[in-house]
Amino acid sequence: MSSSSALPLAFDETRRRGGILTSLLSSDLPRSRALSVILFSIFALLAATPFLFSGSQPVGTAAKICVFIVLVASYDLLLGYSGIVSFAHTMFFGIGGYGIAIALERVSPTWGSVAIGSAAALGLSAVLAIAIGLLSLRVRAIFFSMITLAVATAAAVLASQLSEITGGEDGLSFQLPPALRPAFRVFSEPVFGTMINGRLLAYYLVFAVSLVVFLALLRIVNSPFGRVLQAIRENEFRAEALGYRVVAYRTAASVISALAATIAGALMALWLRYNGPDTTLSFSIMIDILLMVVIGGMGTMYGAVIGAALFVLAQSYLQVLMGAGSAALAGIPLLPNLIHPDRWLLWLGALFIISVYAFPGGIVGRLRQGKP
Amino acid sequence: MSDMAAPSTAPAELPRAKTDWLPLLLVPALGLLALPFVGSPSTWVTLTVAGLAMGMMIFLMASGLTLVFGLMDIINFGHGVFISLGAYATLLVLGPLAGWALEDSIGLNLALLGLCILVAMGVTALAGAVFERVIVRPVYGSHLKQILVTMGGLIVTEQLIHAIWGASPIPIPLPQSLRGAFVFGDIVMERYRVVAVVIGLAVFIGMQLLLNRTRIGLLIRAGVENPEMVEALGYRIRRLFVSVFIAGSALAGLGGVMWAFYRQTLTAGMGMEVMVLVFIVIIIGGLGSVGGCFVGSILVALVANYVGFIEPKLALISNILVMALVLIWRPQGLFPVARR
Amino acid sequence: MTEPLLHLSGVHTHIGPYHILHGVDFAVPAGELTMLLGRNGAGKTTTLRTIMGLWQASSGRIRFDGSDITTRSTPDIARSGIAYVPEAMGIFTDLTVRENIVLAARSGPVDRNRLDWILGLFPALKRFWNLPAGNLSGGQKQMLAIARAIAEPRRLLLIDEPTKGLAPVMVRSMIEAFRALKASGETILLVEQNFYAASALGDHVVVMDDGRIVHSGAMSDLVADKTMQQRLLGLSLDAHQ
Structure with a gap:
């Protein structure tokens, strides 16, 4: 794991030089030319997707990447910076999604409902995160992993059982506020060949909120608070001996992470105009998050960007390739089964194990080693 | 073993060994508490037997994990895969010997079950040895990496099960004479559940004997408390650990067989599903404590059964509530294991 | 020399x-x-x-x-x-006094005469023979730790x-x-x-x-x-x- 100074540095000292970009990035620059280029390309592509590609699939993929960047970055705050493993991240993701879905479907498709739904979801997430943290982190950090797994599973079962509220396995489809509907037009004429409609506004809403939350997370990990988290991760007992209240810090980190995941869930639901167990709550999304953060690079924040972008793209396009490979090998025993598109988790799992062993810094760690 | 006789009889005023009875009383207390809510005594007996059977199966699946943790501070999130693997291993027996399950002969049926258990334990012991060597050994000492890597191992093994046996659920038949129930008046006890209770109890008693009456058992208990001192006494704890890891995997395989016949369906994810209960149980019991694991298993299963009968909606979160209450009462679990 | x-x-x-x-x-x-x-x-x-x-x-x-x-x-x-008695004594508190000594004797049962000699050095251990070592006082634990170190000739x-x-x-x-x-x-x-x-x-x-x-x-x-x-x-x- 790449670690910066284990002890809190004076925040202002690290931020004195540099311009507005440095300030936006909280002085935590990519520190590798290749990484900078990749990050800038991802940013530029995401910012311009609606104008660069036609059709709904590329924009959908881009929106998903934005949401997952927030989701994975907030998970990195726990895994990479605090050194604790949570399996309840999708629960908070789901709470955000259900908050929006229930408010818009059951109350009214207005901005007021968006606000109420988000606020209720954020409140619930905060309460749950505090309860889980205080219950489990008091004793051992591994309790936290097991308890989050148990609570998340119960939450998933609950969501599918309480169908009169959540829509059960089918989930909830709903209408967005009028300004975000495809029929809504800002200008009557297309701009650069693209119609500025409600769908496009919805994309830029997702993009802008994701960007703001990501930058906020970047600021948090580079604040004195973030430095203390890392000090705890490096040596829990020493941090405790220095007078830091480990449980309080870790619980706070888990609350912040949960809130960001809730926002991501709300964005996901807004974009899809739907929320159900499979889009936000399922355990396989939890595994996806783990893969993205580890492959991108734990404890770097930028790893989340690369991991999410790579993974979502691969999910959309690599499986097609595997399908072709599997078909080509038909007739040979077992082999076609192994590269069947349904088996792509097998290879990701293997990649994941190898990453944890061999490249604990993930792609970002690699790029920073081989700088410039 | 007990060739060292006590050098003298103990005087009467000796301090007595302190046994922590309180957690043990929880189980009967819970049963009594549930009785008025359940109402009919016969239903209560049926629910209790079902709960005990469930508890025994959870215990089988959880005991290995808690020992591995206690002994080497290794937390294996991939433990559930041995449960699935054990369950699927029954196919190796049920395939060629499908006829035995249909015969209405208790002897043949039990032999089939026994054979399934043997094969499953063999397969999972082997898988455990590989898992320990390939997945776990490189990450001794780091909980974070252990959780990640064993989770990765779980994903890969689950996918391999899919690749080998297919992704769709596979029905398996419960042997003929284990179907149905024993009926005593109003009381109905499903036969298979009684078998599960017997097997679970036998394993628990066997483990207690092993842990308390043999040198290996003493070493394991000593190792849970202070592995460094065990090494300083000249024992190679690594070897002991690998054996316990393998034995724990085999026990999970045994639990997997029992669980598979109980559900009568195989899915690769079945291990992971039940792992949630397993984790709750070992947290409640106190990480590393076999006795605590036993009490915790019964507690969780009984609560699930009673609550499931009284207020089905609550059953979903009853386990979490039990865990929360226990942790508020004893933050380290019912039987905290002294360490170092 | x-x-x-x-x-x-x-x-x-x-x-x-x-x-x-x-x-x-x-x-x-x-x-x-x-x-x-x-x-x-x-x-x-x-x-x-x-x-x-x-x-x-x-x-x-x-x-x-x-x-x-x-x-x-x-x-x-x-x-x-080499036998080692650490500062924290390393007593297995969950095991009885007897079991602690049994484990220290790697090559099998402790020789009867040797055991008598050890218990002669630390008579208190005799009284707690079949009780968990966690019940011992600090001094008695120290005696058990040393008894363990000499359970066999080192x-x-x-x-x-x-x-x-x-x-x-x-x-x-x-x-x-x-x-x-x-x-x-x-x-x-x-x-x-x-x-x-x-x-x-x-x-x-x-x-x-x-x-x-x-x-x-x-x-x-x-x-x-x-x-x-x-x-x-x-x-x-x-x-x-």
Whole structure:
């Protein structure tokens, strides 16, 4: 794991030089030319997707990447910076999604409902995160992993059982506020060949909120608070001996992470105009998050960007390739089964194990080693 | 073993060994508490037997994990895969010997079950040895990496099960004479559940004997408390650990067989599903404590059964509530294991 | 002169980022009791743990009984005939007194006469024979720890601060027990803070400071030389009576 100074540095000292970009990035620059280029390309592509590609699939993929960047970055705050493993991240993701879905479907498709739904979801997430943290982190950090797994599973079962509220396995489809509907037009004429409609506004809403939350997370990990988290991760007992209240810090980190995941869930639901167990709550999304953060690079924040972008793209396009490979090998025993598109988790799992062993810094760690 | 006789009889005023009875009383207390809510005594007996059977199966699946943790501070999130693997291993027996399950002969049926258990334990012991060597050994000492890597191992093994046996659920038949129930008046006890209770109890008693009456058992208990001192006494704890890891995997395989016949369906994810209960149980019991694991298993299963009968909606979160209450009462679990 | 039973030469030990031992040299002659003295944090415990292989020496050599044990594993070192009583005693509190001793005897049942001899040294253990060792008092745990170390004949005993925190009466009976052990010909390396106990027992004395050996010689010389006591240990025997 790449670690910066284990002890809190004076925040202002690290931020004195540099311009507005440095300030936006909280002085935590990519520190590798290749990484900078990749990050800038991802940013530029995401910012311009609606104008660069036609059709709904590329924009959908881009929106998903934005949401997952927030989701994975907030998970990195726990895994990479605090050194604790949570399996309840999708629960908070789901709470955000259900908050929006229930408010818009059951109350009214207005901005007021968006606000109420988000606020209720954020409140619930905060309460749950505090309860889980205080219950489990008091004793051992591994309790936290097991308890989050148990609570998340119960939450998933609950969501599918309480169908009169959540829509059960089918989930909830709903209408967005009028300004975000495809029929809504800002200008009557297309701009650069693209119609500025409600769908496009919805994309830029997702993009802008994701960007703001990501930058906020970047600021948090580079604040004195973030430095203390890392000090705890490096040596829990020493941090405790220095007078830091480990449980309080870790619980706070888990609350912040949960809130960001809730926002991501709300964005996901807004974009899809739907929320159900499979889009936000399922355990396989939890595994996806783990893969993205580890492959991108734990404890770097930028790893989340690369991991999410790579993974979502691969999910959309690599499986097609595997399908072709599997078909080509038909007739040979077992082999076609192994590269069947349904088996792509097998290879990701293997990649994941190898990453944890061999490249604990993930792609970002690699790029920073081989700088410039 | 007990060739060292006590050098003298103990005087009467000796301090007595302190046994922590309180957690043990929880189980009967819970049963009594549930009785008025359940109402009919016969239903209560049926629910209790079902709960005990469930508890025994959870215990089988959880005991290995808690020992591995206690002994080497290794937390294996991939433990559930041995449960699935054990369950699927029954196919190796049920395939060629499908006829035995249909015969209405208790002897043949039990032999089939026994054979399934043997094969499953063999397969999972082997898988455990590989898992320990390939997945776990490189990450001794780091909980974070252990959780990640064993989770990765779980994903890969689950996918391999899919690749080998297919992704769709596979029905398996419960042997003929284990179907149905024993009926005593109003009381109905499903036969298979009684078998599960017997097997679970036998394993628990066997483990207690092993842990308390043999040198290996003493070493394991000593190792849970202070592995460094065990090494300083000249024992190679690594070897002991690998054996316990393998034995724990085999026990999970045994639990997997029992669980598979109980559900009568195989899915690769079945291990992971039940792992949630397993984790709750070992947290409640106190990480590393076999006795605590036993009490915790019964507690969780009984609560699930009673609550499931009284207020089905609550059953979903009853386990979490039990865990929360226990942790508020004893933050380290019912039987905290002294360490170092 | 024959080779000493244990010989450390130029031993350095690092624990994480900290450099604890800075080239430790000393010898423990067979059949005698060597005291290892020094202030808190001088490196005495680290020295014992390094000999035991619980921490790996980063350089230097440790020879025991004619062979190099520097890089051997802890169980192998124990099997070559060294018994270790750590400062925290390492009692298995969940096991009975009997079971603690059973485990210490690797090669099978403890010899009846030897057991009688041990229980003669520490009669209190007899009374708690079948009770969990967690019920023992601090002094009784210390007795059990030493009983465990001598459950079978060993070539060398490493004992870390056996009198720490014990009541004076317990310290005296502990000193008696060590006298008896010495008389039976055991080789002992004893870490002590209690200079009174040390002076009563030691044949040789090694003094450490700051991860280095600052003095080694006969115990009687150190006992006789008040100035040297003051210089090496910052105290004199009189103050401790």
